[in-house]
Amino acid sequence: MFQxxxxxxxxxxxxxxxxxxxxxxxxxxxxxVTLLHVLERNxxxxxxxxxxxxxxxxxRAYLDAVAAGLGQEGVRASxxxxxxxxxxxxxxxxxxxxxxxxxxxxxxxxxxGGVRGFFLGSIAQQVAGSGxxxxxxxxxxxxxxxxxxxxxxxxxxxxxxxERCLPVAIGLARAFGASLHLVTVVPRRSDLTAEEAAAxxxxxxxxxxxxxxxxxxxxxxxxxxxxxxxxxxVPVTVEVRRGEPAAQILAALRxxxxxxxxxxxxxxxxxxxxxxxxxxxxxxxxxxxxALLVPV
Numbered sequence: 432m433f434q435x436x437x438x439x440x441x442x443x444x445x446x447x448x449x450x451x452x453x454x455x456x457x458x459x460x461x462x463x464v465t466l467l468h469v470l471e472r473n474x475x476x477x478x479x480x481x482x483x484x485x486x487x488x489x490x491r492a493y494l495d496a497v498a499a500g501l502g503q504e505g506v507r508a509s510x511x512x513x514x515x516x517x518x519x520x521x522x523x524x525x526x527x528x529x530x531x532x533x534x535x536x537x538x539x540x541x542x543x544g545g546v547r548g549f550f551l552g553s554i555a556q557q558v559a560g561s562g563x564x565x566x567x568x569x570x571x572x573x574x575x576x577x578x579x580x581x582x583x584x585x586x587x588x589x590x591x592x593x594e595r596c597l598p599v600a601i602g603l604a605r606a607f608g609a610s611l612h613l614v615t616v617v618p619r620r621s622d623l624t625a626e627e628a629a630a631x632x633x634x635x636x637x638x639x640x641x642x643x644x645x646x647x648x649x650x651x652x653x654x655x656x657x658x659x660x661x662x663x664x665v666p667v668t669v670e671v672r673r674g675e676p677a678a679q680i681l682a683a684l685r686x687x688x689x690x691x692x693x694x695x696x697x698x699x700x701x702x703x704x705x706x707x708x709x710x711x712x713x714x715x716x717x718x719x720x721x722a723l724l725v726p727v
Contacts, residue, residue, distance in 0.1 A: 432602040433460050437533035437564070439467045439524050439554075442484040442493055448571040449537045450497070452721060455578030456537070456567070457506045459606045464501060464508040465531055466494045469523045472516040487514045521557030528563040537567045540715075556712075559696065562726040565599060573719035580607035584689040586680045586710070587615050589652055596695035596725035601663050603691070603723075610666040613653055614683040616676040617646045646671060677713035690720060695727040 438453055440446045457464050468490040474483050484490040494510035501508040511531075517523045528536055538555045559566040585600050587593050604611045620638055653669035660667050670687075672679040684692055694711045715722060 432606060433535040433565075434462050435531065435533045435535070436462050436464045437467055437524070437528045437531065437536045438464055439469065439536070439538060439558075440494065440497065441468065442490070443481040445481075445571045446539050447497075448539050448574045449567075449569045450501070451574055452567065452569055452578040453537050454501065454504055454506055455580075456535070457501075458504075462535075464498075464506055465527075465533060466498055466508060466510045467513070467524065467527055468494055468511075469513040469520045469527075470516045471520055472518045474516075487512050521554045521561065524554070524558050525561035525563035534564055535567055536564050537569065539569050539571050559724045565723055565725045568715070568722045568724065570719045570721070578721070579690045580604075580609045581690055582612065582688050583609050583691050583693060584612040584614060584684050584687050585693045585695075586683075586714075587613055587653075587656075587695075589615060589649060592697075592727045593695040594656070595727040596693055597660070599723070599725050600693040601660065601665055603693075604665045605663070609690070610668065611660070612668050612670065612683075612687045612689070613656060614670045614672060614680065614687075615649050615653060616672045616674065616679040617642060617649050618675065619673050622675045646673065677710045680710060680714050681717055684714075684718065684720075691723060692718065692720070693723045693725060696724045697727060 433456065436453060436456060438449060440449075453464060456462060468484055470485065470487060470490065471483075474485050476483060484493060490512045491510065494512065498508040498510050511527070513523055513527065524536065527533070536558055538558060540553065540555050555566065555568055559568075580603060583600055583604050585596065600611055603609070620635070620642065649671045653671065657667045657669050668687075670683060672683055683689075692714075694714075696709065696711055711724070
């Protein structure tokens with residue numbers, strides 16, 4: 432399980448929203464924490480309404496104060512200031528995760544309305560797309576304090592590589608005494624892509640039958656996966672939904688009372704690949720609770 436958390440902070444109150452989850456994760460997992468600030472080239476005077484940390488000494492004093500606060504709560508925290516001004520902060524965060532051997536990066540999202548404000552173009556998105564380490568995202572408008580992890584949900588699409596996020600989800604569920612809910616979505620005819628829909632109009636009965644077969648295959652897949660996970664000692668439930676994938680995953684998260692959603696993401700080819708054809712970026716802007724993105 433995670434043993435070394437990297438926590439990038441820019442000095443803003445918004446970024447500090449990650450601290451309650453960091454405390455809970457470090458306590459439950461016995462993990463060490465490294466607080467990081469990357470000096471930014473041509474940094475703006477303010478970030479998220481707070482003064483931007485533009486000097487190394489100022490940044491170090493700030494991180495030391497945060498580390499001292501964590502230390503008073505029993506968290507082992509060290510600090511690092513990257514003093515060479517960077518033009519690409521996200522890449523520097525990913526590089527530090529690799530250099531320090533961090534196995535989890537904890538980040539706040541922007542927390543503004545809409546897709547662009549919440550995730551698109553953000554540092555969090557680019558770090559997640561780097562594939563350097565799993566990324567734990569915290570929404571500043573709904574900070575869990577303390578972190579509640581009673582119910583974890585993992586959306587799956589049936590691809591074997593996505594199952595590589597399951598050991599992480601199992602580990603967290605075991606550490607927090609949580610249950611695990613596995614969900615997959617099979618579209619209806621009205622949810623098919625334009626190309627699939629065109630074929631469906633020519634052969635509606637065949638298309639309907641094919642989708643029903645996919646539903647049955649999905650149900651067998653999840654039932655088999657639940658049997659394989661039984662020896663892990665974590666309660667596992669499964670669910671097949673029908674409809675538009677992103678909307679149904681969101682509905683499943685809410686219906687299951689999900690505290691943390693765990694996504695397997697194809698991030699190793701860069702953040703553009705992370706976005707391509709994935710439902711994850713369509714779910715995240717509408718999800719206010721924590722999310723864990725695991726490169727697969």
